[in-house]
Amino acid sequence: MIEWEKEFLEPFLKKFPERKREFLTEEGIPVKRLYTPLDLEKWDYIEKLGFPGTYPFTRGIYPTMYRGRPWTIRQYAGYGSAEDTNQRFKYLLSIGQTGLSMAFDLPTQLGLDPDDKRAWYEVGKVGVSMPTVVEMDIVFNDIPMDKISTSMTINATAIEVLSMYVLVAESRGISRAVLDGTIQNDILKEYIARKNYIYPPEPSMRYATDAIIFCAKEMPKWNSISISGYHFEEAGATPAMEIAFTLADAIEYVKWVVERGKMPVDSFAPRLSFFFSARTNLFEQVAKFRAARRMWAKIMKEGFGAKDPRSMMLRFHTQTAGVTLTAQQPEVNIIRTTIQALAAVLGGTQSLHVNSYDEALSLPSEEAVKLSIRVQQVILYESGVIDTIDPLGGSYYIEWLTDEIEEKAWKIIDEIDRMGGMLKAIELGYPQREIARAAYEYQVKVEKGEIPIIGVNVLVEPGVPKVKILRVDPEVRRRVVERLSKFRSERDNVKVTRALDDVMRAAEKPEVNIFPYILEAIRSKATLGEVSKVLREVWGEWKAPEAI
Amino acid sequence: MSVQVFEVRQQSPKKAKVLVAKLGLDGHDRGAKVVARALRDAGFEVVYLGVHQTPEDIVKAAIEEDVSVIGLSILSGSHLELVQDLIKLLKEKGLNIPVIVGGVIPPEDVDELKKLGVYAVCGPGTLLRDIVDLFNKAINTSRKTT
Numbered sequence: 160m161i162e163w164e165k166e167f168l169e170p171f172l173k174k175f176p177e178r179k180r181e182f183l184t185e186e187g188i189p190v191k192r193l194y195t196p197l198d199l200e201k202w203d204y205i206e207k208l209g210f211p212g213t214y215p216f217t218r219g220i221y222p223t224m225y226r227g228r229p230w231t232i233r234q235y236a237g238y239g240s241a242e243d244t245n246q247r248f249k250y251l252l253s254i255g256q257t258g259l260s261m262a263f264d265l266p267t268q269l270g271l272d273p274d275d276k277r278a279w280y281e282v283g284k285v286g287v288s289m290p291t292v293v294e295m296d297i298v299f300n301d302i303p304m305d306k307i308s309t310s311m312t313i314n315a316t317a318i319e320v321l322s323m324y325v326l327v328a329e330s331r332g333i334s335r336a337v338l339d340g341t342i343q344n345d346i347l348k349e350y351i352a353r354k355n356y357i358y359p360p361e362p363s364m365r366y367a368t369d370a371i372i373f374c375a376k377e378m379p380k381w382n383s384i385s386i387s388g389y390h391f392e393e394a395g396a397t398p399a400m401e402i403a404f405t406l407a408d409a410i411e412y413v414k415w416v417v418e419r420g421k422m423p424v425d426s427f428a429p430r431l432s433f434f435f436s437a438r439t440n441l442f443e444q445v446a447k448f449r450a451a452r453r454m455w456a457k458i459m460k461e462g463f464g465a466k467d468p469r470s471m472m473l474r475f476h477t478q479t480a481g482v483t484l485t486a487q488q489p490e491v492n493i494i495r496t497t498i499q500a501l502a503a504v505l506g507g508t509q510s511l512h513v514n515s516y517d518e519a520l521s522l523p524s525e526e527a528v529k530l531s532i533r534v535q536q537v538i539l540y541e542s543g544v545i546d547t548i549d550p551l552g553g554s555y556y557i558e559w560l561t562d563e564i565e566e567k568a569w570k571i572i573d574e575i576d577r578m579g580g581m582l583k584a585i586e587l588g589y590p591q592r593e594i595a596r597a598a599y600e601y602q603v604k605v606e607k608g609e610i611p612i613i614g615v616n617v618l619v620e621p622g623v624p625k626v627k628i629l630r631v632d633p634e635v636r637r638r639v640v641e642r643l644s645k646f647r648s649e650r651d652n653v654k655v656t657r658a659l660d661d662v663m664r665a666a667e668k669p670e671v672n673i674f675p676y677i678l679e680a681i682r683s684k685a686t687l688g689e690v691s692k693v694l695r696e697v698w699g700e701w702k703a704p705e706a707i
Numbered sequence: 708m709s710v711q712v713f714e715v716r717q718q719s720p721k722k723a724k725v726l727v728a729k730l731g732l733d734g735h736d737r738g739a740k741v742v743a744r745a746l747r748d749a750g751f752e753v754v755y756l757g758v759h760q761t762p763e764d765i766v767k768a769a770i771e772e773d774v775s776v777i778g779l780s781i782l783s784g785s786h787l788e789l790v791q792d793l794i795k796l797l798k799e800k801g802l803n804i805p806v807i808v809g810g811v812i813p814p815e816d817v818d819e820l821k822k823l824g825v826y827a828v829c830g831p832g833t834l835l836r837d838i839v840d841l842f843n844k845a846i847n848t849s850r851k852t853t
Binding site: 278395602630703 | 727731732733734735736737740741743744745747753755756757758759761783784785788789811812813814815830831832834835836
C-alpha cells in the first residue's frame, strides 16, 4: 500500500489532482480513496457478520433471504373515500403488488370525525377517511383479508382503526388470530417528528403498549408496532440519528411492555417491526440497514436477555426518501428512487414502498404508481442482485462504513440512556433539536452548492414542470359525512353511550388494558371520533412546546 | 451552526417581526422550521407557532405580536381552502399583512392562491435566499401600504 502510494499515486496526483479535497458521506464521514484489508485489521467475520438467519443477523434475517422469498411490494396508498381507496388497492394488486399499506387522512389520524369543524378541509386528502367500521368494510370489498397482509399507518388512533379491521374480518368469518399485517402504533416518533399525536406522552405510551400486549395475546401474526426511523430521516436526521433514535424508541417500548404487561421479552418481541428510509447515497444506506440489524440483535440479546432468535431479528419495511423528490424535472425522481430501492434491497428489507415521481407536487397518479411498482419488479426479476445473499457483505468499504455508522449510532443511544431513556429525551427536546439542526445544516449545504441536487441547484432548467395532478374530489367529504349521519341515526345510542362509558372508566384506571374496551365500543358502533373524544376528556390533549 | 449566509437587506429602525406557522392538521414541519431559522439568521425576529394552527390562531398571534409578514407551510393539499379562510379573516380584522405560502403546492394552484391575495408562493425546491428576499420585499410592500 505504501509502495503504491509512493510510486503510483503521488506522481499521478501531481498531474491530476482530485475533484475535491474531502469526500463526505451524508453522515459527514470522510470517505477514503480506497479501502483494503488494512481497514478491517481486527475485524472478525463471525463476530461482525455471522451467517444469514443467525446472530447478529448482519447479513440478513433469513437463511435464504430473497432466494427463498422476495420482499413484499407494498405501496402506501389511500385517498378520498373508501370507494376510491378500494379501487386503488385493487389496481395495485392487479399490477403485481403483494401487500397492502393503508394511508388515513389527517382527521382519522387525529381522532376527529369528518363532520368535525377542524376536519372538514382535510377529509380524504392524504389518506382515506375512516370514522366507522362501514368505511373499512368498503375499503376491503372483494379483497381477501385472510390472504393479504395489510399495513396501516395509524398511531394515536391505532386501536380504533385496528378494531374496525378486526370487526370487518370477523363479519366475514375470518378470525383475528389469522390476520396478517401491521399497525404503525409508534407514538414516540410522532412527538419527535411526525406530529400526529393527541394525548400527553404517558397515556399515549400506555395506549401503544396496550395494543402491543393485546396483539401478542390475541393476534399472533400481527405486527403490533412499526418502530419508525423513516420520519426522522424525512425531518432531517442523518443515517446514524435515524437508526439510533429508532432503536432508542424500541428500547423504551420493550421496557414498557415488560413492565406493564409483566411479559417476558420473547413473548412479544418477535412481533416488533421496524420502518426505515432509503436515500440515494447508496453504500451509506446499505451500511445503515446492516448496522441497525446488528445493533438490534445485540440490544435484545445482551440488553434484554432474549433467548428466541426471532426476538433479535430486525424485520423492516423501507420507503424511499420522500424529501429527495424534486418538483423540478420530476422524471429524474424515477432514477433517484431506483437507486434508493436498490439500497433497500441490498440492505435486506422485508417490504418496500417506492415513491412516485409526481409526489413532490401531489398524491401519485395511477400511471406514476405503476412505475413505482415496476421499479421494484425490475430489481426483482431482471437485475440479478437478489440471487445471492447480502452481495455487498465483505466489501472493505461496506464493512468499514457499517462499523462507522454503528459506532456513531451507539454514541447517540448512550447519550439518550444518560438522559434516562427516550421519553425523557423527548421531554428535554433532544431528538427534536438534533433533527432540526441537521435539517438546517443540510439546507445550508444545498444553498452553498455543497450538496448538488439536479434541477434545484445544478443542471437547472427554466420553466414550470408539467405534471398531471391527482386531486381529491371535494364531493368525497359530503358522501363520507352523509354516510356517517346515516350510521349514527341507525344505531342503538343507549348501547353506544354505555360502551363509551366503559372506555372512560377503563381509561381512568391505569392498570387496565384499554384495547378490549375500545374494540367493544367500535363493535357497538361508536365512531372513531367519539372514542377519541372520551380519551381526550380523561387524558387531556398534548400541546408540544415548539422551538426552531 | 451559525453560518451567516443571509443578511437583511433593508435596515429598519426596529427588528422586522415575521410569523411562521403550519396551517391545518398537517404535521410536516421540516420546511417551516428551516425557513424560520433562516429568517432568524437573516436578522428577522421570528414568531414560530408550530403545527396544527387554525386561521383564528394565526390571526390572533399576528395581531398580538404585530408581525409584518405571515409565512405559512402546508403539505396536505388543503392549501386553497385553508388560505382562503385565513385571508378572509385578515380582511375582516382590517389587517393588510402580506401572506407567503410554502409547501407542496402544484404549479397550477399558484395563480389561484395569488388571486386569493397571497403575496408569494414558494413551491418545493425554493432556495432559502429567495425566501428571505421575498420576506424582505413583502415587508417593504406592507410598509408602503400602511
